[in-house]
Amino acid sequence: MTPVLEMRGVVGGYVPDLPILHGVTLHVNRGEFVTIIGPNGAGKSTAMKAVAGLVRISDGQVLVDGEEFTNHPTEDMADLGLAFVPQTSNIFGTLTIADNLRLGARSLTKAVAAERIEAAYARFPILRELSRSLAGGLSGGQRQMLAVARALLSAPRIIMLDEPSAGLAPNIVQEVFGLLRGLADEGVAVLMVEQNAKSAMRVSDRTYVLAEGRSRIDGTSEQMLNDPEVKSIYLGDAGRKRT
Amino acid sequence: MTGLLAYSVFFLTIAGIYAIIVMGLNIQWGFTGLFNAGVVGFYAIGAYTCAVLIGPDRTFLFGGFGLPFAGGMLGAVVAAGLAGLVVALVTLRLSEEYLAIATFGIGISVQLVAINAAGLTGGTNGLYGLPRPFWNLTGDVAVFNLVYFAFVLVILGLIWAALARLIRSPWGRLLRAIREDDVAARSLGKSPVRVRIQSFVIGSGIMGLAGALYTGYIGFVSPIDFIPILTFQIWAMLIVGGSGSLLGGVVGSLVIWLVWTGSGTLLSRVAPPELQAQASAVQVILIGLIIVLTILFRPAGLIGEPRAVTPARRGG
Amino acid sequence: MIQAIADGLSTGAIIALGAMGVTLVMGILRFTNFAHAEYLTWGGYMALFVLSATGLEAGSLGPFSLGPGLILAMLVAMVLTVALALIADRLVFHRLRGKVNHITLVFASFGVALIVRYVIHLLFGGSAQYYSNDLRFAWRIGDLASVMPDQVLVFVVTLVVAGGLYTFLRYSALGLAMRAAAENPALSAINGVRFRTILLVTWTIGGALAAMSGVFYGVTVQLRPDVGFQLLLPIFAAAILGGIGNVVGALAGGFIVALVEAVALLWIPSGYKLAIPFIVLLLVLWLRPTGLFRGTSGGAK
Known part of the structure; x- marks a missing residue:
């Protein structure tokens, strides 16, 4: 089976001569929920940005459904079925919630857009209540909901999320993770970077450990949770507390 | 003398x-x-x-x-x-x-x-x-x-x-x-x-x-x-010589002052009397072009620090 | 006083048309373009060029000098000014964007401004020109003031244009994309907003408004190659006063700057006219740098 998303030995960074990624290899299959964990500065966020075309790839390949996607323009991503929720500034604070959603649905026909926005409101009733207020006024959890809701409007094949649990209360984290699990079960490929490693591994299918810009260890989340090396190095208190 | x-x-x-x-x-x-x-x-x-x-x-x-x-x-x-x-x-x-x-x-x-x-x-x-x-x-x-x-x-x-x-x-x-x-x-x-x-x-x-x-x-x-044009003559001198270089500034002053006076003299000889006012416009256009072209193609000027005119910001 | 206010309103409209373009370019493209004021001059002269090249009369419409010929010429001038804005972007600004710090881009815009202003000087000469030599009669408002019909027209058209622009930004899909790009370019790209489209639309609006402003200046005052140079400070003062990216703010800013100027000139010698918007600008920067109308740095409303 061809993975929906595949990274092969990806090397790259913000500045040409200073790569942050030194060879990231991973894949996500249809309907699979994959987590990336690793220490701070390992290049987890950078790996996602490389897929999104926000970081220049100097070597290696990104494939989407087996097709070349290396250094693809960010602007085409949405139309090709890739959604990305960055860690910070992932909503438009100066726009209303309704406008944030309108923006996420901009490439859809009017009828489909209305239908999906309705579905998003059904999933997150609080967004409907606040639809006319500015998104900048939302709480952390509500922002994350809006960001995810907006990303889902285009009905993506792949959704990438950079630390969706950051700054959220534990019960909301479980809610967000549960939502992602549900998406994967519906057939979407979900790729998530998380500091909150243990909880993330409990809901996901497979896990990659990234360190110093390289894919180090990978396996099913269950194996990894019990792997002594992963346990001692990445799931210790030191690894979890760092932000 | x-x-x-x-x-x-x-x-x-x-x-x-x-x-x-x-x-x-x-x-x-x-x-x-x-x-x-x-x-x-x-x-x-x-x-x-x-x-x-x-x-x-x-x-x-x-x-x-x-x-x-x-x-x-x-x-x-x-x-x-x-x-x-x-x-x-x-x-x-x-x-x-x-x-x-x-x-x-x-x-x-x-x-x-x-x-x-x-x-x-x-x-x-x-x-x-x-x-x-x-x-x-x-x-x-x-x-x-x-x-x-x-x-x-x-x-x-x-x-x-x-x-x-x-x-x-x-x-x-x-x-x-x-x-x-x-x-x-x-x-x-x-x-x-x-x-x-x-x-x-x-x-x-x-x-x-x-x-x-x-x-x-x-x-x-x-x-x-x-x-007002003097401001931009000075700017042209700075970046042509190479901003961030003291020597470059002096060289640029000589070069641009020479270009300015030289083009002025030349134009006043070549242009017919009724077009003298227009001819002086050419001098200013020249300064504008020198500024734009230097920024585009030779940001370090003749002598300057390579990154002086255009310190790039990380992450664009 | 009443006369000063009446004159201030038409000058304010001209400043506002320039300021609305500047504020959009600053808010959305994050670029302080000092060549923008020269686009006004260019627009004014292009209309003159169209009239003289086609032999059309500026004509008149009732009491207004904006006759069919001049309206046609203005439309062509708007297209030619958008073309100039796009060419300057393609040849200069686009090559620098993202590669150099943004103040170097500002510097390059000064270079472009010099080139544009003096190319106009070269092509059209330095003396004042008019679209039409017809005499117009002023309307008297009681004994208080007399206004030219054209001043009223300029004021009204500007309000209509500003209303249209506000509606476009507020309600259209493209306007939404522009507001999104203004706040967060990376996130809007993730959402599929194309920067090239935003760039094109922003320059189109900015260039078209600039040309309109230049023609209005030519109609109510006169055309000279240094029109843009004279209007640069008022335009930036209005844009900053209104809050960067805020179109309605820029409109209000234009009127405020012009009214302050008109009223101040009742006491201050007219030789200092150009310094008045500068003083307004310094006061705004000193007291309320985000503008009176809560501009979002990098935002568009």
């Missing part, structure tokens, strides 16, 4: 004065990354301040204090520095483009004062009959020109040496750190705004000093000596 030699001395003296202005701009832009779109204003403030301080007493004018030339020079530095301080205080804590807009406004406002405040500046007639230093010592135009040229060279050399020292000092390193990365400099516990203000004021003061030298040389100031 033959005509050509006399002209050469005049040409080089003016180029030397411009090179001093370029030094002031180099401190601001080359070393600190501060944009000054009103260079001519600070230069004019220096020239007029000097003229008011050293000029003879006249009933219809304010000023005419008859101070010695050194007093005029000092006053010019202080006045231009103060003007720089006011602009810097208002704009330097804000985004960089506001400094560009505000300095542009200073350039225009100074010109308005020069034209309109006749009681202080002599209006469109300007201030004339000003004493020239070394004149009494020499009494001969040719000798005066040579002496004054040497004087300008000495001042230029002193400023050059002082700036070279300054940029190697810890303060100078801090300047460059701020130009490259505001946040990093702040983490060193230094206030970037304060250092920027200091740099801007020093640069403005140097421009004012150049103005005083001009007054002393010509013995006459009027608004037409301070037309």
Whole structure:
């Protein structure tokens, strides 16, 4: 089976001569929920940005459904079925919630857009209540909901999320993770970077450990949770507390 | 002295004065990354301040204090520095483009004062009959020109040496750190705004000093000596030579002043009399083209630091 | 006083048209374009060029000098000014964007401004020109003031244009994309907003408004190559006063700057006219740098 998303030995960074990624290899299959964990500065966020075309790839390949996607323009991503929720500034604070959603649905026909926005409101009733207020006024959890809701409007094949649990209360984290699990079960490929490693591994299918810009260890989340090396190095208190 | 030699001395003296202005701009832009779109204003403030301080007493004018030339020079530095301080205080804590807009406004406002405040500046007639230093010592135009040229060279050399020292000092390193990365400099516990203000004021003061030298040389100031295009001639000198390089600034001053006077002479010979006004437009277009093309294709200028004109920001 | 206010309103409209373009370019493209004021001059002269090249009369419409010929010429001038804005972007600004710090881009815009202003000087000469030599009669408002019909027209058209622009930004899909790009370019790209489209639309609006402003200046005052140079400070003062990216703010800012100027000139010698917007600008930067109408740095409303 061809993975929906595949990274092969990806090397790259913000500045040409200073790569942050030194060879990231991973894949996500249809309907699979994959987590990336690793220490701070390992290049987890950078790996996602490389897929999104926000970081220049100097070597290696990104494939989407087996097709070349290396250094693809960010602007085409949405139309090709890739959604990305960055860690910070992932909503438009100066726009209303309704406008944030309108923006996420901009490439859809009017009828489909209305239908999906309705579905998003059904999933997150609080967004409907606040639809006319500015998104900048939302709480952390509500922002994350809006960001995810907006990303889902285009009905993506792949959704990438950079630390969706950051700054959220534990019960909301479980809610967000549960939502992602549900998406994967519906057939979407979900790729998530998380500091909150243990909880993330409990809901996901497979896990990659990234360190110093390289894919180090990978396996099913269950194996990894019990792997002594992963346990001692990445799931210790030191690894979890760092932000 | 033959005509050509006399002209050469005049040409080089003016180029030397411009090179001093370029030094002031180099401190601001080359070393600190501060944009000054009103260079001519600070230069004019220096020239007029000097003229008011050293000029003879006249009933219809304010000023005419008859101070010695050194007093005029000092006053010019202080006045231009103060003007720089006011602009810097208002704009330097804000985004960089506001400094560009505000300095542009200073350039225009100074010109308005020069034209309109006749009681202080002599209006469109300007201030004339000003004493020239070394004149009494020499009494001969040719000798005066040579002496004054040497004087300008000495001042230029002193400023050059002082700036070279300054940029190697810890303060100078801090300047460059701020130009490259505001946040990093702040983490060193230094206030970037304060250092920027200091740099801007020093640069403005140097421009004012150049103005005083001009007054002393010509013995006459009027608004037409301070037309807005001068700002961009100075800018062209800086970036063609290479911003961030003191030597580059001097080389650029010579090159651009040569291009300016050369193209002027050429155009006035080639263009028919009825098109003379249009011909001078070509000169300005040339300056505009030099600026744009240098930024696009040779950002380091002839000699400058490779990254000086265009310090790239990480992550775009 | 009443006369000063009446004159201020038509000058304010001209400043506002320039300021609305500047504020959009500053808010959305994050670029302080000092060549923008020269686009006004260019627009004014292009209309003159169209009239003289086609031999059309500016004509008149009732009491207004904006006749069919001049309206046609203005439309062509708008297209030619958008073309100039796009060419300057392609040849200069686009090559620098993202590669150099943004103040170098500002510097380049000064270079472009010099080139544009003096090319106009070269092509059309330095003396004042008019679209039409017909005499117009002023309307008297009681004994208080007299206004030219054209001044009223300029004021009204500007309000209509500003209303249209506001509606476009507020309600259209493209306007939404522009507001999104203004706040967060990376996130809007992730959402599929194309920067090239935003760039094109922003310059089109800015260039078209600039040309309109230049023609209005030519109609109510006169055309000179230094029109843009004279209007640069008022335009930026209005844009900053209104809050960067805020179109309605820029409109209000234009009127405020012009009214302050008109009223101040009752006491201040007219030679200092150009310094007044500069003083307004310094006061705004000193007291309220975000503008009176809560501009979002990098935002569009």
